[in-house]
Structures are given as C-alpha cells and as structure tokens.
Amino acid sequence: MSATGQSQHTTGIAPTTGIAGVGRRGQVLEGPVLQAIGLTKQFKQFTAVDNLSFDVHQGEVLGFLGPNGAGKSTTVGMILGLIKPTSGSVKIAGVDLTSDSSLVAEHIGAIIENPAFYPYLSGRDNLVAHALAVGDVPESRIEDLLKLVNLTERAKDKFKNYSLGMKQRLGIASTLLTEPSLVILDEPTNGLDPAGQREIREIIPRLADEGHSVLLASHMLHEVEQVSDRVAIVRRGRLITEGSVDDMLRRGGYIEVLVPGVDPEAAARVLRRVPVVEQVTIENGRLLVVAPDDAGQALNRALFEQQLIASSIAVKHSTLEDLFLELTEEPQAGA
Amino acid sequence: MLNLLKSELFRMRKRPQTWLLLVVAALFMALFYGGPTVATFFANDANAADLKQNISLVDIRDFGLSLNSLFGGIMLAIFAAGLFGNEYSWNTIRPLLARARSRSALLTAKLSAALLYTVAFTFALAALTVLFSFISTMVAGGDWGFTGERLLDVVWYTFGLVAVNLPYVALAMLAAMWAKSNAAGIGVAIGLSILEPSLFGIFGRFSFVEDIQKGGLNQNTVDLLSNGLTSGDGWINLIVTLIYTGIFVALAYRVFLRRDVTSG
Numbered sequence: 092m093s094a095t096g097q098s099q100h101t102t103g104i105a106p107t108t109g110i111a112g113v114g115r116r117g118q119v120l121e122g123p124v125l126q127a128i129g130l131t132k133q134f135k136q137f138t139a140v141d142n143l144s145f146d147v148h149q150g151e152v153l154g155f156l157g158p159n160g161a162g163k164s165t166t167v168g169m170i171l172g173l174i175k176p177t178s179g180s181v182k183i184a185g186v187d188l189t190s191d192s193s194l195v196a197e198h199i200g201a202i203i204e205n206p207a208f209y210p211y212l213s214g215r216d217n218l219v220a221h222a223l224a225v226g227d228v229p230e231s232r233i234e235d236l237l238k239l240v241n242l243t244e245r246a247k248d249k250f251k252n253y254s255l256g257m258k259q260r261l262g263i264a265s266t267l268l269t270e271p272s273l274v275i276l277d278e279p280t281n282g283l284d285p286a287g288q289r290e291i292r293e294i295i296p297r298l299a300d301e302g303h304s305v306l307l308a309s310h311m312l313h314e315v316e317q318v319s320d321r322v323a324i325v326r327r328g329r330l331i332t333e334g335s336v337d338d339m340l341r342r343g344g345y346i347e348v349l350v351p352g353v354d355p356e357a358a359a360r361v362l363r364r365v366p367v368v369e370q371v372t373i374e375n376g377r378l379l380v381v382a383p384d385d386a387g388q389a390l391n392r393a394l395f396e397q398q399l400i401a402s403s404i405a406v407k408h409s410t411l412e413d414l415f416l417e418l419t420e421e422p423q424a425g426a
Numbered sequence: 427m428l429n430l431l432k433s434e435l436f437r438m439r440k441r442p443q444t445w446l447l448l449v450v451a452a453l454f455m456a457l458f459y460g461g462p463t464v465a466t467f468f469a470n471d472a473n474a475a476d477l478k479q480n481i482s483l484v485d486i487r488d489f490g491l492s493l494n495s496l497f498g499g500i501m502l503a504i505f506a507a508g509l510f511g512n513e514y515s516w517n518t519i520r521p522l523l524a525r526a527r528s529r530s531a532l533l534t535a536k537l538s539a540a541l542l543y544t545v546a547f548t549f550a551l552a553a554l555t556v557l558f559s560f561i562s563t564m565v566a567g568g569d570w571g572f573t574g575e576r577l578l579d580v581v582w583y584t585f586g587l588v589a590v591n592l593p594y595v596a597l598a599m600l601a602a603m604w605a606k607s608n609a610a611g612i613g614v615a616i617g618l619s620i621l622e623p624s625l626f627g628i629f630g631r632f633s634f635v636e637d638i639q640k641g642g643l644n645q646n647t648v649d650l651l652s653n654g655l656t657s658g659d660g661w662i663n664l665i666v667t668l669i670y671t672g673i674f675v676a677l678a679y680r681v682f683l684r685r686d687v688t689s690g
Contacts, residue, residue: 168520168687172524173523173524173687173688175686195524203521205517207520223433224430
C-alpha cells in the first residue's frame with residue numbers, strides 16, 4: 092500500500108481467469124472513480140447522512156466503516172441511485188449521477204447487504220438474467236466468472252440450494268459482469284465460515300489488482316485492515332476520519348521501552364529530552380513513548396548515555412479496531 | 427428497456443409459476459367441461475340436449491369463456507402482483523434497479539412483460555377452452571357447432587377478455603409495488619373486482635349511484651364482454667376500461683419514480 096492510495100496488492104493467487112481491463116470494458120479513467128460530494132439524506136426529522144464527502148480512486152480498496160446506524164447503507168443507496176439525496180451529489184467517473192442515471196449500471200457492480208438472487212433459477216441462469224438486463228455481456232464472461240468464484244460445478248444448481256458462502260461468491264461474480272469501474276461490497280463476509288471469509292478476503296485484493304476500485308462496507312475490522320488501502324470512518328452520518336490504513340494505524344502507535352531495575356520516572360525524564368519524542372507515559376512500569384517509528388536508536392542512545400540499559404524497545408501499532416472504537420464510541424451518559 | 431424486457435421474459439420462462447397458473451386454470455376448465463360431459467350420459471334427453479349445447483362452441487361465450495374471465499382474472503392478478511411483490515420478498519429489487527439504466531425503463535419492462543403475459547395467457551386459455559369444447563362434444567356425441575364465424579367471435583371475445591383483465595393486472599402491480607407485498611397486490615385487485623359490484627348492488631337503488639355505476643370499472647368490463655368489440659357501445663366500454671388501466675399505470679410510475687428504495 093502506498094500513501095497515494097494506489098493499490099500494491101499481492102495475493103500470491105494466480106488469476107484463474109482474466110478479468111481484463113481497467114474500469115468498464117478496459118477503460119482507463121482519469122480522476123476518482125467515485126466522488127461523494129456533501130451527501131446529505133434526511134428522513135423526516137432524522138438525518139441519516141450529514142454532508143458526507145469522500146472519493147474512491149481507481150484500483151484502490153476503500154474500507155467504509157461505521158457502527159450500526161451510522162449511515163453506511165443509506166450512503167451506498169445514494170451512490171446506487173436507490174435513494175435520492177436531500178442535498179449533495181454523486182459523481183461516477185466524473186459525471187453527475189443525477190444527469191445520467193445509466194452510470195450506475197455501466198460503472199458499478201454491487202452487493203447490497205446480502206447477495207439476493209432469484210431462488211428458482213440456477214446460479215448460471217441468475218447471471219444470465221443479470222447479463223440480459225445490462226446487455227452486451229458475452230456468454231463466455233459468465234463461464235469465466237463462474238470459474239473465478241469456483242462455482243462452475245454447482246452452476247446448474249438452484250440458487251435456493253446454495254450455501255451462504257456460495258451465495259456470496261455468486262454475488263461477487265454478478266458484480267463483475269460488466270467489468271465495472273467500482274465494486275461495492277456491503278458486508279461481504281457476513282455469516283460466512285472462516286474458510287469462506289478467507290476466500291472472499293482473497294478475491295477482494297485481486298479485484299483491485301485488476302483495476303477495479305472497491306468500496307468495502309464492513310464491520311469486520313480485521314478484514315478491512317487486511318484488504319483496504321484507505322478507510323473512511325463514519326458515525327451518525329458524518330465522516331469522522333479518512334486516510335490510508337498505514338497512517339491510521341501509525342496514528343495510535345507508540346514505542347514501548349522496558350528499562351528494568353530503574354525508577355521509571357527517571358528513565359522517562361531522560362526520554363522526554365530526546366527531540367523527536369512527543370510524549371512519554373508510564374504504564375505498569377513500562378514506558379510508552381509517542382515518537383516516530385524509527386526513533387528507537389535515538390531513545391536507546393539517550394538512555395545509554397545516562398547509563399540506563401533498555402531490555403526492550405519495540406514499536407507497537409494500534410489496530411484498526413482500537414482506532415474504530417476510539418473514534419466511534421458514544422460518550423457515556425453524564426460523562 | 428429492451429434489455430430489461432429480455433431479462434424479464436427470460437425469468438418468466440424459467441419460473442414454474444408462469445406455467446403453473448396456466449395449468450391450474452386449464453384444470454379448472456377441464457373439470458368445468460368434464461362434469462357436464464359425464465352428466466350427459468345420465469341425464470334425460472331434454473337435459474342432455476341442454477348440456478350438449480352448453481359444451482358446444484355455440485355457448486362457449488357464456489359457458490367456457492366466462493370461466494376464463496373469472497379464473498383467468500385471478501391467475502393474472504397473482505402473476506402481476508408477483509412481478510413486484512416477489513422482487514421485494516426476495517430482496518432482488520435493489521440489485522435489479524442497480525442494473526437498470528433508469529427506473530422508468532425497469533417499470534416499462536415489467537409493464538410490457540405483464541401485458542405480453544396477459545395476452546398470451548388469455549389466448550392460450552381461450553384456445554384450451556375451444557379444445558375442451560371440441561373434446562367434450564366428441565365424447566358426448568353432439569354437434570360441435572363449429573363455424574368460421576363462431577371461431578372469429580371467440581377471437582374477438584378473447585380480445586375483450588384481455589382488455590377486461592388489463593386494469594386489474596395494472597392495479598395488482600401498483601398495489602404490490604406500493605405495499606411491497608404480493609398479497610396486497612392480489613388482495614386489492616381481486617377485492618375490487620368483488621367489492622365494486624357488491625357495493626353497487628347494495629346502493630344501486632339510488633339513481634345517482636346508478637349514474638356513477640355506469641362509469642365504474644366493473645360495469646364497463648361486464649358491458650364490454652356482453653356488447654363485444656363489434657358494437658359501438660363496446661368500444662366506449664373499451665375506452666373507459668383502458669382509461670382505468672392508464673390511471674393505474676400512471677400512478678405506478680408516480681410511486682416508483684419518486685420512492686426511495688431502502689429495502690427489498
């Protein structure tokens with residue numbers, strides 16, 4: 092992953108089929124694939140989404156995080172043209188959605204909440220039905236996609252007889268029918284067993300590698316952390332923070348320093364004098380130093396000069412879960 | 427819109443319900459003709475002669491095709507309600523909308539599919555009715571009463587049946603979409619077809635109600651079938667019936683184009 096937000100995924104999985112092209116029909120897009128600009132949605136007195144803005148760039152995976160009721164599904168609904176924004180706009184490939192509603196069908200493939208298909212049709216026929224609806228999808232693409240999601244052998248079975256994992260995989264195949272610029276996955280591993288979750292986690296970076304942008308709305312923070320280039324965290328319909336996963340994780344990180352047999356306060360005083368150190372706190376005899384990741388050598392030198400020997404200096408990054416909880420936790424009543 | 431219609435027709439073809447509704451209606455029709463055919467063997471001469479006339483092509487409008495009007499209407503309401511109701515119950519409406527170039531294109535495709543099914547279903551059931559009439563007469567040993575003129579009359583009558591079914595089909599779709607429920611669509615369409623004549627039957631003694639009844643949907647559908655499309659009055663009834671259809675379709679567009687689709 093890079094600071095520019097461009098994907099550098101390597102999954103180690105050989106592509107089973109060619110999802111050729113960048114964006115729809117191999118089209119290379121300039122600028123963000125998706126721009127949400129000041130999106131607001133008011134349902135009577137309730138503001139579900141409040142002046143929300145974010146971009147999704149070509150070939151990146153954006154993790155879209157928020158607690159229940161944060162407005163994620165409403166936002167996805169507005170992006171897909173299912174819900175009309177009270178104000179703000181959505182641009183797809185630089186074009187305003189309100190001026191051309193066909194943009195969604197052309198540029199976006201989406202699984203909304205759970206993958207929903209016609210129960211009386213087989214997996215293959217469900218893809219055929221979707222392909223007919225958009226038109227201009229070669230028959231070979233359906234077979235390629237079935238192969239991609241490992242459903243070729245069960246393609247003739249009725250959708251109603253599929254396991255949840257198979258339904259999710261069929262959902263992902265369906266999103267790729269039109270070679271979309273943007274794939275929206277809303278809780279794609281919901282209810283899956285660990286093997287199923289892993290399969291989906293492996294597919295997502297592959298989509299980005301092949302040029303698709305992915306908007307991944309999920310509660311599975313570990314999963315988002317693993318596959319996303321950037322994350323946007325929303326609470327009560329508002330964007331709280333947005334940035335690259337690396338930056339986010341660094342933001343809550345610290346360097347843990349252990350100096351046994353010495354008064355921790357004395358060691359802390361030494362470390363506070365090091366120019367790159369922002370803050371030093373003591374917790375259970377450990378020194379928690381807020382400083383750049385590469386400050387370890389300077390910290391060690393400063394201690395050594397005062398004849399203090401550190402037994403361990405370790406960089407500790409926070410997890411996305413820590414950050415998410417910190418940012419989205421509601422203040423306690425009376426606090 | 428054509429792509430969406432192709433997708434609708436593909437799913438219609440693959441869906442068991444599409445064929446099951448016709449099979450059920452045909453079974454009712456077979457019973458309707460089978461009963462009198464068997465009865466001709468046990469009835470006295472006068473009654474047997476009446477029964478043979480009933481099952482012949484001579485009486486097909488009042489006998490077999492009247493059943494087409496009743497059961498066909500119910501089956502078509504079930505079908506039409508399912509076009510939207512099932513999309514909501516299966517949660518497929520949002521994925522489908524995301525595939526559509528526009529909402530109006532999706533609604534137009536669904537309305538076109540409903541129209542095509544109504545025409546195909548009504549004519550298929552009419553053809554089966556003619557076939558049952560023929561088989562029953564052969565078994566009972568009467569005169570089938572076949573003439574080209576009578577067959578043409580059946581064709582015209584069947585066009586009338588299509589027109590009579592259309593407003594109820596449109597209403598079933600509208601109600602199912604509005605309420606996001608299959609049952610609502612079926613209930614409203616069948617409910618109106620039962621309730622309207624019942625209410626006018628109760629309040630019909632008042633002259634002003636009689637005037638209103640003349641403009642009612644039920645009265646015009648009944649008159650359309652009895653007057654037929656070969657008379658001037660029949661065409662007026664047809665126009666009124668189509669106006670009702672148009673109102674239901676316009677309401678469907680208004681609801682569907684304005685609504686936020688937050689579920690289904």
